[in-house]
Amino acid sequence: MLRKIKSFVEVALASITSAMLVMLVALAIWQVFTRYVLKTPALFTEELLRFSMIWMGLLGAAYAFGIKQHLSLGIVPAMLKGKKRKALVLFNDLVVLFFAFFILFMGGMRAVESSMQQFSPILRLPMGQVYYILPITAVLIFLLQGLNTILELTSSEEPVTAMPDDEK
């Protein structure tokens, strides 16, 4: 059940970020096209590109917590076994949750609340809406990382630890 929820969220995030990536490339090409071919450069693209990249980056980062693809040094956890290893994994997960709660969620909510009246220069979007991605990411990290922690602690077999960073 827990695994099902996790994989549903992960598939959704993978699809959304992939689609956003395609959109980013298309928008950037459009920006060049409007400048050279249509001779009337699109102004909205630059800002839209920046904001979309941030959204993609943060959603992708939440996804990467789920599938454990963030760069980390896996040497010490790989040397430990059994309870000690579980304790260390739990500690690491708690650090991630601390980060998600205090910096992304608490800080993010304050950023949202304090900047609903600030508007972005070109698109005239309230910055508070752009900042919404911070608490959203926090919730997603809580969900995915939390599920990982539960799955790791309850599994009887050796838990799968973070990949060594051969992926970048």
Add this chain to the structure above:
Amino acid sequence: MDIIFSFMDEALFAAICLFGFFFAFLITGVPISVGIAVSSILTALFFLPADTAYFVATQKMFAGMDSFTLLAIPFFILSGNLMNKGGIAIRLVNLSKLISGKLPGSLAHTNVIANMLFGSISGSGIAAAAAVGGTMAPLQKKEGYDPAFSAAVNIASAPCGILIPPSGPLILFSLVSGGTSVSALFIGGYGPGILMGVSIMVVAFIIASRKNYPIAPTPDCKQALHIVLDAMPSLLMVVVVIGGIVAGVFTATEGAAVAALYSFLLSLVYRMATWRNYLEVLRTTAVMSASILFLIAASGIMSYVMAITSIPDVIAEYLMQFDSPVLIFMIMNVCLLLVGTFMDLTPAVLIFTPIFLPIAKDLGMDPVHFGLMMIFNLGIGNMTPPVGAVLFVGCSVGEVTIEQVFKPLLPFFLVLIAALMMVTYIPAISTGLPRMLGLI
């Protein structure tokens, strides 16, 4: 707190705190980005009220990612991943064979040249190690090359790709250094990148002559022409993308988007990928980009905390005591080499640029020169255990273990250190070309 500060400088305390927490988290295996953010926030808590600290941290994270130039990184990663699937590697390998022709151990040289060519269209050493190494390893095995030697050549020459433009790490450096010209860095990258390739070829030449590795037969004129024409569309990308960026036709970000579109079209023409492959390319690109963007966001907090506690000043003051630029640059290099053994290139650039760059500038080093020296140095770190992305990829495509490849890698490692010294102490290698073109 007052008790601590009575016998310890505030900045020194902050430095110990920040790096202490950071290394503790690094060792226990916390993701590096989270480790950077949390060690910074814990340090900040000594200096700022808690809710202010969290709020500022969030803003710095957001501000760290809010950059148009940064967008070039996901685009170049996408283009590199597409090329990996797109049948470009084999065409470049064929062309390289033509160039390396009659040198003893010609397949080893082919590998180096192909890595340089691949690097000149993709921005990543890992992509080169995977695509070129994967193509070369079986060829070399058939000709009786020691697989460990072949893998070592591939691993040692793959980081050329991060120096020869386009290059993701150089864009990253341009950002964290406060806007060093991407064009100047890109053009400057050719010098150190080619030096890296050539120095590896020298060592490969000596070893191959000693072991009597065969010289590959050279194709006749007609075949040669065919090979050159076949590789042209791939190489044309250099002209379009790098030419476009340097000539100011488009920004680095737009150039990167064009590169992604170009490699997509090329892969369609070569019919090397299925739609399922493309979806997988998008997914891996999104994840790779996100983890890099997240690191950049987190390091936004760290550089803020460093700035308010003036940690870089303390380190600068300490280093300046040596009073000899030669010695100070040497210390920086040793430091970065050590860091490079256990830390990946991206976090190392993010953490050490704000610390070392002001010192280097004070000593009269051009930011372009410093950036290339740093990336060259950390590129070497990419091939050293325990953490070396290129090493892992190179071993897996070459089907050898890290233990097997370690000994044959040593001579290459030494010659690269020598080349690094040249890059460090001969500025013209890095800044000559961009200066000639009036970019700096």
